[in-house]
Amino acid sequence: MTTTSAPTTDGFPPVRADERPDLLAPGSPAHRVLAEPLIALYGLPGFLLPLMHPATAEATLRRDPVFTNPDSHLMHFAARLRDTIEMIAGVGLAGEEADHVAFAMRELHKPIKGRDTRGEPYHAWTRDIWTWNWAAIVAGFMSMYGGVRGFPSREFRDDAYLGLVETGRRFGVLGMPASYDEFLVVWPLERDRIADPDNETIQRVLALTQARGLPAPTWLRRLPLPLWAVATLPIRHFLRMSLLLGLSPEERAMLGFRERPTDRAAARLHRLVWRIGLPRPVSYRLGLAWMAGRSRWGQPVWRTRFSAAALGADRG
Template identity: 30%
Template sequence: MSDPAPPPPDGILWDVAGEYRTLLALPAAMALQVAHPAVGAGVDEHSVFRTAPWGRAERSIRSLLLWVYGGEAAADEGRRLRALHRDIRGTDSRGRPYHALAPAHYGWVHATGFPVHRHARACLGEPFTPAQERRLYAEWLQVGRVLGLRDRDMPQSLEEFWPYYRRILAEELEQTAVVRDLIAVGAPLPPPDRGPRALQAVLRALWPALLPGLVRLRRFLTVGLMPPDARAAIGLAWTPAQERRLRRLGRAVRWAYPRLPERLRYAPQAHRARRSRPPTR
């Protein structure tokens, strides 16, 4: 059997997945994933997100970009992720056994990408049209196949997705310990350990002054770029004043972002792939 193909170069994900403004929504997607007790328990017990957050974030972004822009390497990345999660199992906060690759759990991790992409786009860009949403969902199903999910483990249309999504919000999600850590303004966050050494040294020196503002910004984006119905289901506070700030940020990004050259709008891996893709007819 041949490997599943990644999303097509002329698709929507090639236009949006590698944009920096899209990547701003990754903390919101992660918080929505770990609000499921099984996923939260797996991350709580097996992840290094507390002790090595920058390395974990870098690996997550590199992996996501491979799913979309990786070509033949996309399927290899899917196999690597399944192997990585094969032995992650335990008991969640409700006393239920979990396994990271169980379709109910692995499928939820994948599913969160669609509503978060959709909401973040509406906040920071032009909202998707109904036709674009359908195409985006079809491409996100293709990502699921790359990750090793079977069609029977994923809602196959938007008409199937939204009842599934609402059921998980109503019956499963809670404010897990990992969610609380992701949004806590007092959570410890070490200085970045990636990038040029000179820059790392400067950041270490300035870190005590930078940290309070950075953790507040992280919380603001994590909660604000999460779909409002998910935010409410998890019990995350969001005030009208915060919503107004998010809308002001969205207007600024919506105006400025398209005016930047492409190399400043896309992560390097995405920019290289987009430059080398075949021309569309």
């Protein structure tokens, strides 16, 4: 990796990471983190944290179908989260298609521009915005894996981070700190300097943890709210756990997420399930099998809405 300057509050250093394909080789720490099913199952922080950026929040609320379509419901949000995780993981796990996934990540965001939640003009394809959003995703992934699985060693943790830096490098991210220790200093400074955590997009995502805010499919919208609350309790519990396990205490405070008396006990139970009930090698193979199955029999989003042909047609 190249050397970065000392941490400041003036933005991420404008440096490019050296190309390190070995960091994403099968079996490497980053490959294991990207394939880990818990990242997908508890993936809400990876979607939520970037929305603290005033530009990302505005663009998502204005352009994303789960927010613009009044008929969107919980399954649409689930599919949106799946697509986000698969796009991120696909840069490292999609084999021969990985270069196209990286291309899709770049091309999808290049035309996005407007005025952010604070009224300031922005263009998504700028170094600072691009890096800030990737740093937010990396923060969520590393926090989730470390908090639930636990890093087996410091070397594993550091190589996992560097592999995520390599993942971002493949779709144009510049300025990520050169080590995880440095990231732990730089990210909170940049997060707090830029974040607008009380925006409408964030509030609509957080509302998914409440029965009133979790939109039902059309055929269930006549269901009385108490029955809907009971029926969706496991889903909403899982969403709460993802926020508790994947966000730092400072980030939860910024978002106004308050712990309930039972949350910590529930979080300990979730950790036990992943650390004892589903060993690391087993979950890794399950994650690889999911990606292989999606590639062989499914229609991942980089082959449909974000294919080269679709992105070219949108520009035309």
